[in-house]
Amino acid sequence: MSKKRDLAGQRFGRLVVLYDTGERKNGKVVWHCRCDCGNELDVRSDYLISGHTTSCGCYNRERAAETHTTHGMSRQGEQRPVYLAWHAMLQRCENPSIKYYKDYGGRGITVCAEWHDPVVFIDWALANGWRKGLTIDRINNNGNYEPSNCRWVTQKENNRNKRSNHLITFNGKTQTMAQWAEEVDIGPCTLRYRINNLHWPIERALTEPIHERK
Numbered sequence: 245m246s247k248k249r250d251l252a253g254q255r256f257g258r259l260v261v262l263y264d265t266g267e268r269k270n271g272k273v274v275w276h277c278r279c280d281c282g283n284e285l286d287v288r289s290d291y292l293i294s295g296h297t298t299s300c301g302c303y304n305r306e307r308a309a310e311t312h313t314t315h316g317m318s319r320q321g322e323q324r325p326v327y328l329a330w331h332a333m334l335q336r337c338e339n340p341s342i343k344y345y346k347d348y349g350g351r352g353i354t355v356c357a358e359w360h361d362p363v364v365f366i367d368w369a370l371a372n373g374w375r376k377g378l379t380i381d382r383i384n385n386n387g388n389y390e391p392s393n394c395r396w397v398t399q400k401e402n403n404r405n406k407r408s409n410h411l412i413t414f415n416g417k418t419q420t421m422a423q424w425a426e427e428v429d430i431g432p433c434t435l436r437y438r439i440n441n442l443h444w445p446i447e448r449a450l451t452e453p454i455h456e457r458k
Contacts, residue, residue, distance in 0.1 A: 251275055251289060257298025259287065323366055329380055330365045333389055353382075356390035372396065412439075414446050424450060 251261040251273075258280040265286055267274040273289040279300035291297040336348035337355050359365045368391055369380075378396040380389070387393040412424050421439070425432040428450050438449040 248273055249289065249293075251292060256292045257295070258303060259292065259298060259300075261292065325376060326366045326369045326374055327362055329369070330359070330362050333380060334360070337389065351386075353386075354388045356388060359389060369396070412446055412450075414450055430454065 254261050259277040262276045265274045265276050269288055274286050277287050278284050281302045283300040285300050287297050335342050336344050337353055373396045381395055381397040383393050422432050425435045438444045
């Protein structure tokens with residue numbers, strides 16, 4: 245007959261084994277355990293050792309509630325657009341099979357641990373300026389998705405912060421080409437042509453007025 249393995253004091257998932265109940269089921273020792281949530285229950289030794297039972301059932305109930313909450317946010321109500329923004333953010337950073345992964349997760353951009361919970365992300369969004377039509381933007385384009393580095397902006401503002409934007413410095417001020425075009429009232433295509441095709445110096449490209457055709 246094999247020697248009984250003493251499990252008293254050992255932890256299995258959320259369960260801590262307290263003592264041998266003296267009961268046997270199918271030849272297996274039944275141990276009395278306490279769950280981290282406070283509930284106590286009796287569990288067979290083979291269920292503990294194999295990982296079959298790791299809580300009193302509270303873990304499965306919590307997962308079911310979380311799944312229900314997330315599913316509800318993904319389908320209806322005011323929170324749906326924020327949920328979709330959360331989902332897209334995770335996909336960009338953690339799903340190598342999508343098109344934009346190389347520009348995010350592929351560059352080492354990550355989503356902070358707390359924002360892996362959609363409820364936490366949505367609470368932050370609603371408290372920090374989200375409204376319909378805005379998109380999430382990283383202030384430091386090389387930084388991660390986290391509260392200190394994110395804000396809600398229009399798509400136009402978001403486009404200005406893209407890594408691929410051509411930045412121009414003139415008179416000590418640095419802006420994207422689109423921002424300079426707007427500031428000096430020159431069409432962005434015209435400004436791009438002056439710089440990229442005609443190779444004008446920045447000062448001339450930004451200051452020379454457009455001459456109307458006669």
